[in-house]
Amino acid sequence: MVSIAGIFADEENSGHPKNTITIDTAMPYATLLTWSFTYDPFFGTAVQYERDLGANLSLAARASFIGMWILGDTLTNLSSFSAETHGRYYPNGEFFFVDWSLGYANFTLEEPGKRKKMANYVKTGVKVGWRIDFGEPGGFVLEPGIGFYQAFGPNREHYEGAFSDLNNYLYNILARAFVSGFNFSLGMGCRF
Numbered sequence: 001m002v003s004i005a006g007i008f009a010d011e012e013n014s015g016h017p018k019n020t021i022t023i024d025t026a027m028p029y030a031t032l033l034t035w036s037f038t039y040d041p042f043f044g045t046a047v048q049y050e051r052d053l054g055a056n057l058s059l060a061a062r063a064s065f066i067g068m069w070i071l072g073d074t075l076t077n078l079s080s081f082s083a084e085t086h087g088r089y090y091p092n093g094e095f096f097f098v099d100w101s102l103g104y105a106n107f108t109l110e111e112p113g114k115r116k117k118m119a120n121y122v123k124t125g126v127k128v129g130w131r132i133d134f135g136e137p138g139g140f141v142l143e144p145g146i147g148f149y150q151a152f153g154p155n156r157e158h159y160e161g162a163f164s165d166l167n168n169y170l171y172n173i174l175a176r177a178f179v180s181g182f183n184f185s186l187g188m189g190c191r192f
Helices: 004-014 026-038 164-179
Strands: 019-024 042-052 057-070 076-089 096-110 117-130 139-152 181-191
Touching: 019 139, 026 181, 042 076, 042 181, 057 096, 076 164, 096 139, 096 164, 117 164, 117 181, 139 164
Parallel strands: none
Antiparallel strands: 019 042, 019 181, 042 057, 057 076, 076 096, 096 117, 117 139, 139 181
């Protein structure tokens, strides 16, 4: 049985911190920007844990949530949750990294008086970024990055009746837009 104390003792002996926990602070900035244009509440956040496997490789687990509430005569709720595994390669063994991810994402649309609509996807993507330590390796870390993500899965046919083809088409575009596309991240956290 391996103890947590033993793991951290090995890390102290190596002189190289192997764990990093970050929160994506770019999402709250996007919240303010979206709100300033639409006046509709918007919230997003992501948490990531990364474990170094060596000087050049690491694995990370990331969970994120995005939600938007459209105000008006009725309240419509759009939300997405994703859980991903990331593999990272640090070419110079320091701060620049290339990241590939694979995971699960869903999209939910709730309209008053209507059945909840959901779509589930396999999500994959690539990202480049920098893990910047302030001072010695360890302690506060800043992690800016830019990436592109794509959702794979069948289209959903939630609507029936008049304009069903158009409504289903628009729903699937909206669902994929919530979990796909370009993404800017700004992780802040701690490396230990």
